[in-house]
Amino acid sequence: MPYPMQLGFQDATSPIMEELMYFHDHTLMIVFLISSLVLYVLILMLTTKLTHTSTMDAQEVETIWTILPAIILVLIALPSLRILYMMDEIFNPYLTVKAMGHQWYWSYEYTDYEDLSFDSYMVPTQDLNPGQLRLLEVDNRVVLPMELPIRMLISSEDVLHAWTVPSLGLKADAVPGRLNQATLTSTRPGVYFGQCSEICGSNHSFMPIVLEMSTLKYFENWSHMMQ
């Protein structure tokens, strides 16, 4: 879950997010080494009185600092493209849920079997119960079964929004007149939070997303209760 002053990722809840975290580690190591090299060169430059004011060309070093960055970029691009295509794989979803963005709340529709739709508004700070998270709790959570691939269709009724759940590695723009698809698979039960990620007006910061991943039995009971 998110906590104050957090800098890193939340714990991964989906296989895609795990892959993204490992890609991040890979890229960060490369960035760390390049930064160390630049720091060293900086220190070298600053600690010498020698100058060479008549440099005309430097073919060898020019070759090195063209080829080497190209190789580094290829080393970063290959895992990146692998994950990009992995994110677009469709795994025969068991369920389709539509998330519609409004100013300033989300509405969800579960229309595979019966008509279930509800709005999800943020719980105002003054109405929070002790232990609840400020600006993240909602009145109606999105309850979904865990360990099953679920298709999310995201769109908007008015302006641009973006449906995000960081711990699942999901972010998709909600564009009016367009359906964007995301596939969601949670490896463990729990409550996962996200916030609208596309500026959409005065209450853009106050339309969170809460997913409650649980067993299929719980999900079935919940959907009966919600109708």
Place this chain on the structure above:
Amino acid sequence: TRAVASIFSRPEAWSLAAEPFKLLGILDVQNVPCARHSILYGSLGSVIAALGHFLFTSRVRRSCDVAVGVFILGTLGCWFPCRYNYAKQRIQQRIVQEGIKNKILFESTHLDPERKQIGTKSDNS
């Protein structure tokens, strides 16, 4: 109990991750798999190479350049194989986990993985 209470009063301590230690403010060597191992071996290699170079040539500046070069190459040389093995281990762990789950779920049913194997062996004999 006070120690336990103090740990659980900090949400960032709820994760099983160790206290982060970030080199240059970015690379968390405690929690990134293979990072600590790679940086340590890279540093060790760079110190040995730089000392050796200095002992043979008595050139301080060039020895420092050797240290940085060996550090970068050594770290990368440890990093890539370690990450590759880690990824292979992760895949094996997922297969084992799935196998254990299937064994527990389907024990004594016609879908029991062990029953299928025994059936195959008796067909072959």
